[in-house]
Every structure is written in C-alpha cells, then in structure tokens.
Amino acid sequence: MTRTAIDLTGVACPMNWVRTKLALERLAPGDELAVRLDPGEPIESVPRSARDDGHAVAVEGHVVTIIKR
C-alpha cells in the first residue's frame, strides 16, 4: 500500500478530476491518494466523482483522501 499526494490547487473543474483519475489509474487497489484542491466547486466536486467511481473518500479541509477501490 502506498500513499501519494498531489497538489491540484489552481486547477479548475473538470481538469482536476481528469488529473485525479489518471493518478488513481497508476495506483493499485488499496493505495491512497491525497489531493489538495481549491475551495468551492473543486473540493465539492472531486470527492463526489471519486465516490461515484466506487472509491472510498474522506475530506479534511481542502484535502481529499481517496483509497483506490
């Protein structure tokens, strides 16, 4: 199990989800990805997209932690 962090502040929707999704593709199931996002639409939207794709998601402040399914 690995833990990776990416900073996507300044990256608008939906490119932030594109980058999150591609980062997740490179991980193995169970790996953790921490994504720092801008407040507002990004921090609301990216966790929702990740949940919709079946990943486990936790949000703390402006960082969403995604455990790859």
Add this chain to the structure above:
Amino acid sequence: MTLSESELERYSRQLVLPEWSGEAQERLKSATAIVVGAGALGSPAATYLAAAGVGHLGIVDEDAVELSNLHRQPLHFTPDVGRQKAENAALKLGVLNPEVQVDPYPVRIAEQNAPAIVMGADVVVDCSDSFATRYVVNDACCAQRVPLVEAGVLGFDGLVLSIQPGESACYRCAFPAEPPAGSVPSCREAGVMGATAGIVGSIQALEAIKLITGVGEPLVDRILQLDARGMEQTIVSTSRREGCPACGRLTAAPQSA
C-alpha cells in the same frame, strides 16, 4: 505512451467519463484506423475519430469533391469543389486535431489493393457507397482479422454492423449475396438526407472507438437499423454463417486482442 498536457486538456471531456480512462485514451492514440470513403459517412466518422484522438488515420477515396456532395459531406466546403476528397479530408482533420496523423490514400479500394490498405490497422471503418466495395473491404478485413464497422445509408434509412472476424458475423454472413442490379436504387437515384448520414457515420466512429478500446459493447452480431423518418431504431440479431466464403475458415479467438 503518455498523454501531453495539451492532450489531457483536449480530451478532458471524454477522460472524465466513468466509462473512459487514460488507458483507453492511450489505446486510441496508439491505434490505426482506416476510413474507406471520405463522403457522407466518412466525413462524420473520420471527424469524430480524429477529434477523439485516434493516433493514425488513413482516408481512402479516389473521388474529387463535387458541389452535389456538400449537403451530406461536411468535411468538404464550397471552395474545396474539385479537390481530392482524401487530401482535403486529411487537411481538414489535421487542422481539427494536429495531435493525430492523417494519411490520404487517393485511390479506389479494390480486391488487389485492399489487403495492403487494411494491413496492420486496428479497425477499418467502411464508409463506401457500393455493395461491391463493402464485400471487398469485408473480405480483406476477414482475411487479416481486422475489426470492421460496416454501414450503409439511403434516404432516411441507415444500418450499422460491427464485425470481429472469426468471432462474429461478417458482412457476408449477414448479407450473403449482393442484391440484383437495379433492385436497390443507387445513392444518386434515391438521394440521401445528409443528417441521416451524419447519424450513421457518427455511430460508426463510436463503434470503431469501442472496438479499439474495449469500452462498451459494439454492435457485433447485431445489425442496427435506423429509420430516421420516425427516428425508429431496430436491432436485428445476426450470426456467423457456416461456410461463409469470407470468414468461414476463421476460428474464434486464436490469440488475445
């Protein structure tokens, strides 16, 4: 094969799709698609394949653009009348998406050159306008096990069939014999509603993308029939025909794709 920053942005609205992935996008990028015909079906089919990021496109057409083509062939514009369709299509597609390589083949596809044209392709999209050409393309694709998307359009009617040679019905399995001359009006006699060809050619592009990437379920062993008058779509089952001269000798799945 990795995607550049500009490719990520260009393809972002398909990369976000739950059905889609970076891997699917990379498969498209490394794929070769041959589009036979740069006319009514070929215009939308090639446009969407280039736009979606199919890395290598071959456009086969020997004809020149005519004024009477323009109502249904939106790759060709009024100032293009007289130009080679394959060359003009390659030029337009290259402007649409410089990330993809488009090669024009300004030739008529026939029995002799078809094997060389389809060789090595990941998919062939048959946008030709004659039964004879469809059989030629089908036979060449079957012989080399190249996946194929067949289609036809006339008036407000269209049909589409995707083919995995050796695994699903080929065009000859579904339509064993060419209709007798005169029983089906030619395109020129019957006319084509341009937007009907737009729908059918777009479906062909989508089928080719599905065949390349494995995303979704292509129309294999299923013929989609469209009657655009009432916008009715019917799916008719078909299956491999024993002793089919094109694909009868092929055995299913000799190797993984």
